Amino acid sequence: MDRCSNCVLSTSFPGLELDENGVCNFCRDESIVTTEQKIIDESAVQVQQLIEGTKGKNEYDALVCYSGGKDSTYTLMAAVEKYGMKILSFTLDNGYISPKAFENINKVVETLGVDHFTFKPSKTVFNKMITTSATEPVYAKSSLRRISSGCNTCISIVNNLALKTALEKNIPFILAGFTLGQIPANSIIYRNNYPFFLDSRKRGLEILKTKAGNAVNNYLTISEELQKKTVEYPYVINLLCMESLTENQIIEAITPLGWERPGDVDGCSSNCRLNTFNNIIHQKKFGYSPYELELSHLIRKNQLTREEALEKLLDQPREIYESIGKELGYLDN
Amino acid sequence: MSDRDKLMDFICRNFMVEEGEFLLDESLIDQGIIDSFGLLEISTFLKKELGVETAQEDMNRENFGSFEKILAYSSRKREAVYG
Numbered sequence: 001m002d003r004c005s006n007c008v009l010s011t012s013f014p015g016l017e018l019d020e021n022g023v024c025n026f027c028r029d030e031s032i033v034t035t036e037q038k039i040i041d042e043s044a045v046q047v048q049q050l051i052e053g054t055k056g057k058n059e060y061d062a063l064v065c066y067s068g069g070k071d072s073t074y075t076l077m078a079a080v081e082k083y084g085m086k087i088l089s090f091t092l093d094n095g096y097i098s099p100k101a102f103e104n105i106n107k108v109v110e111t112l113g114v115d116h117f118t119f120k121p122s123k124t125v126f127n128k129m130i131t132t133s134a135t136e137p138v139y140a141k142s143s144l145r146r147i148s149s150g151c152n153t154c155i156s157i158v159n160n161l162a163l164k165t166a167l168e169k170n171i172p173f174i175l176a177g178f179t180l181g182q183i184p185a186n187s188i189i190y191r192n193n194y195p196f197f198l199d200s201r202k203r204g205l206e207i208l209k210t211k212a213g214n215a216v217n218n219y220l221t222i223s224e225e226l227q228k229k230t231v232e233y234p235y236v237i238n239l240l241c242m243e244s245l246t247e248n249q250i251i252e253a254i255t256p257l258g259w260e261r262p263g264d265v266d267g268c269s270s271n272c273r274l275n276t277f278n279n280i281i282h283q284k285k286f287g288y289s290p291y292e293l294e295l296s297h298l299i300r301k302n303q304l305t306r307e308e309a310l311e312k313l314l315d316q317p318r319e320i321y322e323s324i325g326k327e328l329g330y331l332d333n
Numbered sequence: 334m335s336d337r338d339k340l341m342d343f344i345c346r347n348f349m350v351e352e353g354e355f356l357l358d359e360s361l362i363d364q365g366i367i368d369s370f371g372l373l374e375i376s377t378f379l380k381k382e383l384g385v386e387t388a389q390e391d392m393n394r395e396n397f398g399s400f401e402k403i404l405a406y407s408s409r410k411r412e413a414v415y416g
Contacts, residue, residue, distance in 0.1 A: 014349045039377075142348040143368040186377035187370055196392045197369040200362045233389075 007296030008309045012287030014145055026296065033300060036185040043188040044242045050235060051083055054172045061085035062173040063166050065158050066109075066116070067092070068101035069271035070247070072177030073108055073254045075239050079175055080112045090165065092158045093120040096274035096324065100262035104271075107258030119161055121219055128212035129153050130274065131328050134281045136211065138204040146182055148290040150278035153208070156201070157219045163192055164222050166234040178238045181297030188241040192233040194222065246303045267315025276320040277328070289313050336383055340404055343378050347371075357400040372397060379403075385410045
């Protein structure tokens, strides 16, 4: 497979152009890094001011979307130890979380002393949503550069549950564990604009509902009553985007909490087995991995070597894809 | 470069479309060009490149419903601020 000689973007990645040295246009555009740094610096000031201005005024200072992976574990730890926030965290049990990841979740929330809950959606509905995401055009092409369709559906459920919980409990911030490359720099901090965001998801929501039924509404929308009661929507903050850490530094920081890497997930995940299925479907459909943009971004920032990134991309165990594909009814038994 | 050209250039570069490939008076969302992050990216572009701050209540179909509507919104906002 042909890739950029500096990062790991494939020649099939949308908009990619290689020069005579095999270096892609993303690596050649230095303004990507400088513009991003400016946004990071501005976001850091805004985040600090907002947190200081609201801390201690509500039952919880922030709600953390906690998947049990390394990035959200670091986010949870930073929220408690660095920002001194009182946290409620939650995990979406999608049925494919590694048992080791659940051990990690329990150890970490106990060590940090935070309140935590787990939400498990109907397996029938969730699985239909994932197979529909694999087969139908649920999302805009541009968003699939950063994330697979299946992961997008799972994250949308997490985001919706987070918003619902934050509104019901009057929590001013939702903290997520995304890194730059997974999301654009201007999404480090933003106020959730639910009515418009719902509008942006309407087309995909209809497709999901056609295949998985109206129960999808329970997971991807909030009630009109709750919307009417809402005066201000919470901010969403991605704390990790403002840190400049290598993967090893993140793991070193969270190891004292009892976190250990699960051995039954692919090279791009540290908690979820469904990731492998979603990655392979994406690779087959588009000719590139949904992790290429994120990993390439880390390479340009010297937070990951190209060899390490390639190792992650290639570590997609076929047996996980096949067993989950069969469980979902996507592959024949 | 005019505001129209700047916005067109931004949308084409960021959302992988060519000029003429999408309708200017129809929703970028409905045409499958942008998602919710796309809306955030456009509002940040308006702030940084055109000096237009988007109020939360302004993020609706009336103002962001299409390429032409975004352009008209930014022009109205600038007029209101700078006269």
